[in-house]
Each structure stands twice: as structure tokens, then as C-alpha cells.
Amino acid sequence: xxEGSGRAPLGPRLTLLIVESSGPLFLPGLARRMNGEGYKKxxxxxxxxxxxxMNMMNQTKKALAQAGISSFSATKVLGRGKGHVDFRLLKGAxxxxxxxxxxxxxxxxxxPKRLLTIVVPDDKVSTVVxxxxxxxxxxxxxDGKIFVMPVLDAVRVRTGExxxxxxxxxx
Amino acid sequence: MVMxxxxxxxxxxxxxxxxxxxxxxxxxxxxxxxxxxKQRGLRVGEVHYDELxxxxxxxxxxxxxxxxxxxxxxxxxxxxxxxxxxDGKIFVSPVEEVYTISTGAKExxx
Numbered sequence: 288x289x290e291g292s293g294r295a296p297l298g299p300r301l302t303l304l305i306v307e308s309s310g311p312l313f314l315p316g317l318a319r320r321m322n323g324e325g326y327k328k329x330x331x332x333x334x335x336x337x338x339x340x341m342n343m344m345n346q347t348k349k350a351l352a353q354a355g356i357s358s359f360s361a362t363k364v365l366g367r368g369k370g371h372v373d374f375r376l377l378k379g380a381x382x383x384x385x386x387x388x389x390x391x392x393x394x395x396x397x398x399p400k401r402l403l404t405i406v407v408p409d410d411k412v413s414t415v416v417x418x419x420x421x422x423x424x425x426x427x428x429x430d431g432k433i434f435v436m437p438v439l440d441a442v443r444v445r446t447g448e449x450x451x452x453x454x455x456x457x458x
Numbered sequence: 459m460v461m462x463x464x465x466x467x468x469x470x471x472x473x474x475x476x477x478x479x480x481x482x483x484x485x486x487x488x489x490x491x492x493x494x495x496k497q498r499g500l501r502v503g504e505v506h507y508d509e510l511x512x513x514x515x516x517x518x519x520x521x522x523x524x525x526x527x528x529x530x531x532x533x534x535x536x537x538x539x540x541x542x543x544x545d546g547k548i549f550v551s552p553v554e555e556v557y558t559i560s561t562g563a564k565e566x567x568x
Contacts, residue, residue, distance in 0.1 A: 338487055338558070366487035377472075402487065414558060422558045430560035432485075434461060434518055434553045
């Protein structure tokens with residue numbers, strides 16, 4: 288390759304990008320993406336934890352996707368609410384006392400539920416909460432709870448982006 | 459409000475749940491998880507267990523109830539007189555909003 292053609296400018300350009308990225312980054316593409324390219328980075332990130340009925344999972348997924356929230360993680364959990372569980376009864380049944388076994392199933396026990404964890408930018412929190420309440424509302428006890436918690440930071444592993452850009456689904 | 463996440467021994471989780479019930483906090487969510495701590499798992503003779511089964515208990519309470527619930531969990535989750543490695547950890551994090559789905563109502567945040 289002759290001197291001064293194609294390859295030569297690469298050196299200075301690369302240096303420039305690294306200076307711009309203001310951090311110890313060595314990939315120009317990564318540096319550009321981490322700079323946010325005009326996306327607001329000052330939005331806080333919130334974690335929405337929802338405990339819902341097992342059989343509501345499919346319609347909740349559909350409703351969330353329609354509201355523009357497609358990413359979340361879900362776990363199967365056991366739980367109880369205000370209902371009481373008598374542990375003396377459980378112990379008695381375990382020990383084989385017949386009257387205790389007969390009373391089992393009369394009071395509420397640990398109930399299988401789904402725990403959804405959704406991390407979204409601040410401005411999406413009300414959308415998520417409204418969607419969750421709308422789709423999961425049957426009006427009976429046991430519909431579940433929703434908790435909104437602050438998150439200090441979020442990182443997209445693929446690119447290293449941080450902040451609300453990392454959980455922004457438009458990107 | 460605050461969320462109290464306690465990682466406890468699976469065999470102790472029934473005791474912790476009972477103690478919470480007695481303390482007047484019946485609402486708990488339980489997950490079984492695997493993890494390791496400062497001791498990097500457990501070594502029994504030649505066998506090394508990197509991750510040990512634990513139960514993760516989630517309790518959301520008002521700020522002023524925090525210490526009371528912590529004590530209830532600590533009392534029940536500890537093994538022996540002074541506790542032992544592997545008894546678990548408790549993490550407390552802030553919760554900004556709480557909603558009850560069946561009523562659609564936002565709980566008053568204390």
C-alpha cells in the first residue's frame with residue numbers, strides 16, 4: 288500500500304475519538320454509543336416488582352408488550368399476604384396428628400405466584416403500573432402487589448451503556 | 459416503605475416465616491436461590507460446594523417497623539447461640555410506591 292493512501296488517517300482519527308470519550312475506552316464504536324448520541328441520560332431508572340397470579344402471566348405479557356414494555360424477568364415464587372398460616376398446624380400435620388391433617392387446607396397456605404421484575408426509565412413507571420393493575424385486577428384478595436424501587440444504575444452488558452439508555456427499548 | 463430481603467437457610471425459613479407471623483407481618487414472598495458468600499461456598503472433605511441453596515424472603519414494611527422486623531428475622535434465622543457461617547444476610551432497600559392490585563389503590567407511604 289503506497290504512503291499517504293487509505294490507512295494513514297486512521298491513527299489520528301482513533302486518537303481523537305478516545306479523547307472525546309473521556310474514559311479508558313478503546314473501541315470507537317463503543318465510545319460513540321456510550322456518549323448517548325442525543326438521548327437524555329439524566330433520567331433515573333426504577334425497578335418495578337410485581338407479584339401476580341400464575342394464570343395472569345400470558346395476558347400480562349401481552350399487555351406489557353402492547354404498552355411498549357417487552358423486557359422483564361419473571362420468577363416463580365411462593366408467598367402469603369394478609370391471610371394467616373398456622374405453623375403449629377403444619378408442624379402437627381408433619382408429625383402425623385390426624386386432627387391437624389384434617390384442618391389443613393382450611394386456612395390459606397403459601398400460594399404460588401409470579402414475581403415480575405421490570406426495570407424502566409422514570410417516565411415509564413406510571414405506564415407499567417397502570418398496565419399491571421388494569422390486566423391483573425379481578426377485585427379479589429390475592430391479585431398481588433406492586434412495588435416501585437429506585438435503582439442507582441443500569442448497564443447493558445452487550446455495549447456497556449449505562450443509565451436509562453441501557454433500559455431504553457427504543458434502542 | 460422499605461423492602462427487607464433476607465437470605466436464610468432453607469431449613470430455617472419456616473421458622474423465620476412463623477416468627478414474622480407472630481410479629482404481625484404475615485405478608486412474605488419466598489424464593490429459593492443459590493449462592494455463595496464470604497467463605498466461597500462450603501468444603502466437606504474433598505468435595506467443594508461452590509453454591510449453596512438458600513431461601514430469599516421478601517418483606518415490605520413501613521420505615522418505623524424496620525428494626526422490629528429485622529430483629530424478628532435475626533432471632534429466628536440464627537443457628538446456635540452466637541450464629542454460624544451460612545446463616546445468611548439481610549438487605550434493606552427503599553420502596554417508593556406500593557400498590558395493591560385488587561383495589562388498584564396506592565398504599566399510603568409512611
